[in-house]
Amino acid sequence: MEINQAIKNRRTIHIFSKKSVPSEVIEKSIVAANQAPCHRRTFPWRFTNIGIKKRELLYQLQLTLKFGDMTVDQSILKKIRDKMLNPSHLLIATQLCTDNQVQRLEDYAACACAIQNLSLSLVADDVGCKWSTGKIIKDINTYKIAEIDANDEEIIGFIWIGYGTEPPLIKRPLISTIYRERK
Numbered sequence: 305m306e307i308n309q310a311i312k313n314r315r316t317i318h319i320f321s322k323k324s325v326p327s328e329v330i331e332k333s334i335v336a337a338n339q340a341p342c343h344r345r346t347f348p349w350r351f352t353n354i355g356i357k358k359r360e361l362l363y364q365l366q367l368t369l370k371f372g373d374m375t376v377d378q379s380i381l382k383k384i385r386d387k388m389l390n391p392s393h394l395l396i397a398t399q400l401c402t403d404n405q406v407q408r409l410e411d412y413a414a415c416a417c418a419i420q421n422l423s424l425s426l427v428a429d430d431v432g433c434k435w436s437t438g439k440i441i442k443d444i445n446t447y448k449i450a451e452i453d454a455n456d457e458e459i460i461g462f463i464w465i466g467y468g469t470e471p472p473l474i475k476r477p478l479i480s481t482i483y484r485e486r487k
């Protein structure tokens with residue numbers, strides 16, 4: 305697929321089917337992520353491929369974080385369950401920790417580039433994804449479940465991968481409002 309076409313085709317998928325993505329497609333996308341630019345060769349991105357048993361635990365955690373002890377309607381539970389268990393893969397994207405605040409910002413930018421590379425590689429293979437954040441990525445129990453040491457790495461997103469329904473078109477800003485020339 306031509307690069308500009310992949311950039312245009314990339315959209316955040318919110319509704320995934322249960323169809324599984326071949327592992328070679330995932331591996332190729334990780335190679336693409338690893339080609340991202342970074343300052344001072346910090347290579348700050350890490351991706352943790354979360355197995356289905358751990359995803360079940362993350363689903364339970366999400367329910368606790370969202371609802372606590374409240375009784376929740378079955379249809380709502382199903383919606384959240386489908387969101388968290390339907391996608392073929394869940395990668396947890398992390399950034400290496402540093403005390404240097406300038407580097408931390410630049411490393412986050414580099415990780416975002418890596419995630420975009422990963423997304424575009426998936427698009428080229430007709431696979432969709434979603435970068436999600438929210439309370440769950442900050443929760444210490446997520447680190448425990450994923451066996452990620454919070455002293456070493458910070459979770460910056462969940463990357464849900466699979467086949468799904470393309471979302472409605474988003475109206476983007478006019479180029480004239482985001483680009484200017486100064487002569």
Ligand SMILES: Cc1cc2nc3c(=O)[nH]c(=O)nc-3n(C[C@H](O)[C@H](O)[C@H](O)COP(=O)(O)O)c2cc1C
Pocket residue numbers: 314315316317435436437438461471474
């Ligand atoms: C850093 C970051 C965090 C995001 N977190 C969420 C999220 O928690 N939930 C969600 O539905 N979408 C999330 N998104 C996806 C955006 O909502 C999505 O990119 C936006 O709606 C534009 O849609 P598009 O990706 O199809 O162009 C996130 C995107 C980025 C870059």
